[in-house]
Structures are given as C-alpha cells and as structure tokens.
Amino acid sequence: xxxxxxxxxEEQQHSDQVHSWTLVTSQVISTAWRIAxxxxxxxxxxxxxxxxxxxxxxxxxxxxxxxxxxGKLTAFYFFLLCPGNLSVEAEVDLxxxxxxxxxxxxxxAKLMRKAYEELFWRHRIKCxxxxxxxxxxxxxxxxxxxxxxxxxxxxxxxxxxxVKLPEKLLFSQGCNWIQQYSFGPEKYTGSNVxxxxxxxxxxxxxxxxxFSAMRDYHKRGNMCNALFSDALLEYKLYEALKFIMxxxxxxxxxxxxxxxxxxxLFRLLFSRESSSDPLSFMMNHLNSIGDTxxxxxxxxxxxxxxxEVKIKVFRLFKFNSRDFAVCYPEEPLKEWPEISLLTxxxxxxxxxxx
Numbered sequence: 001x002x003x004x005x006x007x008x009x010e011e012q013q014h015s016d017q018v019h020s021w022t023l024v025t026s027q028v029i030s031t032a033w034r035i036a037x038x039x040x041x042x043x044x045x046x047x048x049x050x051x052x053x054x055x056x057x058x059x060x061x062x063x064x065x066x067x068x069x070x071g072k073l074t075a076f077y078f079f080l081l082c083p084g085n086l087s088v089e090a091e092v093d094l095x096x097x098x099x100x101x102x103x104x105x106x107x108x109a110k111l112m113r114k115a116y117e118e119l120f121w122r123h124r125i126k127c128x129x130x131x132x133x134x135x136x137x138x139x140x141x142x143x144x145x146x147x148x149x150x151x152x153x154x155x156x157x158x159x160x161x162x163v164k165l166p167e168k169l170l171f172s173q174g175c176n177w178i179q180q181y182s183f184g185p186e187k188y189t190g191s192n193v194x195x196x197x198x199x200x201x202x203x204x205x206x207x208x209x210x211f212s213a214m215r216d217y218h219k220r221g222n223m224c225n226a227l228f229s230d231a232l233l234e235y236k237l238y239e240a241l242k243f244i245m246x247x248x249x250x251x252x253x254x255x256x257x258x259x260x261x262x263x264x265l266f267r268l269l270f271s272r273e274s275s276s277d278p279l280s281f282m283m284n285h286l287n288s289i290g291d292t293x294x295x296x297x298x299x300x301x302x303x304x305x306x307x308e309v310k311i312k313v314f315r316l317f318k319f320n321s322r323d324f325a326v327c328y329p330e331e332p333l334k335e336w337p338e339i340s341l342l343t344x345x346x347x348x349x350x351x352x353x354x
Contacts, residue, residue: 087132087228088144091353094120094128112344115319119342119352123314123325127353128342136184138295138341139238140228141349142303142311145339147211148224154308162205165247166197175250177279183239184290197243203233204240235290241303242286248306250278265301265329294347300328314342314352 098116102109119125131137169175181193207227214220227233252266275281289295295303304311311328318324341349
C-alpha cells in the first residue's frame with residue numbers, strides 16, 4: 001500500500017509561523033514586563049527607605065540647629081521640609097467625618113449623628129481637626145489653638161518669669177515634695193526634676209512668645225504643623241502645662257490658708273480627699289496625666305484658669321441636655337479669649353473649626 005504524504009498548504013505554514021512568532025513575542029514581552037515591574041518595586045522601596053532616612057536626618061539637624069543657636073528661620077525650614085506625623089490633622093468636613101465615624105442604626109450612632117448636625121446647623125461648625133488619641137490630647141487640643149490663634153501670655157505670666165517657678169516653689173515656699181513629680185510615662189526623677197521642669201517651662205515660654213509675636217496666620221499654621229509633628233517637643237510642652245497647673249493650685253492653696261477669697265472651683269478641688277492639698281493633687285491626679293489618664297473635668301477648670309482662656313467643650317454624648325456645651329471655668333473674665341473642643345466621651349478631644 002502506498003503511503004500518501006499530507007501536503008500542508010503554503011498559507012497554513014505561513015499562519016503557523018506567524019502564530020509561533022506571536023506567541024514567542026508575547027512571552028518575551030510578558031517576561032520583560034514582570035522584570036520591569038519587579039525592578040520598579042525595588043526602586044520604589046529603595047527610594048522610600050532613602051527618603052525616610054533623609055527625613056529623619058533633616059529632623060535631627062533641625063533640632064540641632066534650633067538648640068545650637070544657628071537661627072530660628074533655618075531650623076523652621078528644616079521642620080517645614082519634614083513635617084513627620086502630625087498629631088493634629090488637617091481640617092475635614094464635619095458632616096462627612098460624622099458619616100464615616102458613626103454608621104449604622106444603633107441608638108448611640110443615631111445620637112452622635114444628631115449631635116454633629118446640631119454643631120453644624122446651630123453652632124456653625126463646618127470642619128473638625130482630629131487630634132491624636134492619647135492621654136495628652138486635651139492638653140494638645142488646647143495648646144494647639146492657643147498657638148495657632150497667636151494668643152498672648154496670661155496676665156500673670158507677663159508679671160513673672162515662669163522659668164524660675166520650679167525653684168520658687170522649692171526655695172520660697174518649701175515645696176520639697178515636688179521632687180516626686182512624674183513626667184507622664186516617665187516615673188520618679190528625684191533631684192533632677194528641677195532641671196527637667198525648667199527646660200520644659202523654658203520651651204513653653206519661648207514657643208508661646210514666638211507664636212504670639214507672629215501676625216501672619218498662614219505662617220503660624222505652618223509653624224504649628226512643624227511643632228505638632230515632633231513628639232519630643234510636644235511632650236515637654238505638655239509637662240510644662242501640667243506644672244503651670246500645679247503652680248496655680250499651690251498659689252491658691254496658700255491664699256486659702258491665709259483666709260483669702262479663692263475661686264469656687266478650687267474650693268471644690270480641695271474638698272476632695274484625693275486632692276486636699278497640692279501634694280495630694282500632684283500625687284493622685286497630676287502625675288497620672290499623660291501616663292494612665294487624661295484630664296478630668298476639674299482639671300479642665302484649672303487649665304482654663306491657669307492659661308486665662310475660656311475652654312468651651314461640646315460634649316456630644318450629652319446631646320439634648322444642659323451639659324451638651326460647658327465652659328471651663330464656668331464664669332471666666334470677659335476679656336479671656338475662647339477656644340473650643342469637642343468630645344464624644346469626655347476622654348478624647350478634637351478641635352472644631354468654625
């Protein structure tokens with residue numbers, strides 16, 4: 001039997017060749033694309049790591065220049081170039097924030113949505129700045145607004161050099177117990193407490209003077225972004241505020257012992273067993289702030305009194321009650337400036353923007 005050879009038409013052979021070349025080309029391109037993608041990812045990872053390194057280097061140099069006296073402007077530009085992680089975020093629309101944070105149909109979610117609508121429509125609050133959630137956030141929210149608004153020193157601070165107050169408490173008023181002061185998470189520091197407090201108060205005085213002297217709103221905003229992205233500097237400022245509160249409590253306590261008239265909020269403070277005098281106030285309350293707890297309501301009174309600001313707090317969980325909007329102190333002097341906070345639980349605070 002004769003074998004018949006199959007004959008492949010010329011067109012079919014040409015088609016097979018084209019298909020083969022197409023397949024090879026596709027595989028080459030696919031392989032090249034995978035290699036290119038991997039290379040780009042490696043390059044991006046390297047670039048991100050490098051930028052992170054230089055950002056930390058810039059921040060370090062900024063600190064060094066600032067404290068070595070090589071010019072505030074130079075240090076400011078280093079901070080401006082590398083803002084880091086802001087502890088006070090940029091403004092976001094109030095109702096949009098509420099819609100994201102309080103979804104669902106639970107009673108609490110419905111209450112919060114109504115409270116935020118009240119802020120928007122009745123109190124004309126349009127935006128909110130979220131504040132880092134830790135045990136310093138009440139102090140952070142207050143100090144950020146003092147600096148960003150360029151508020152001036154309290155009247156009593158203009159008359160006294162607050163840098164000398166730690167030594168004044170010890171040598172003039174015999175408060176040697178101040179050596180048991182705790183710096184937030186950092187516990188007992190002994191005889192070194194005076195040096196640490198002096199540096200903290202000195203930083204507060206310097207920063208406050210710098211912000212209050214700056215008339216340009218946008219420049220103050222940029223400086224705030226730089227300052228409130230530096231955790232180390234923030235920590236010192238909040239400890240300085242705590243000490244200012246302690247100093248005021250001590251001063252008023254001395255007035256009370258001399259049978260002088262004192263504000264009612266301090267009478268309430270000293271009527272508690274846990275804060276019957278400045279030492280017990282420090283040990284049982286102040287030392288825990290920044291560590292295991294934030295500010296209590298009575299602490300907010302003392303803070304407002306000490307800084308001579310009216311702190312208005314919108315307590316959203318108290319919506320439809322007389323405690324929805326409260327002021328610390330309740331009866332401040334008329335010329336004291338007002339700053340506002342909002343809270344959903346009396347533990348963490350954010351900044352409303354009108």
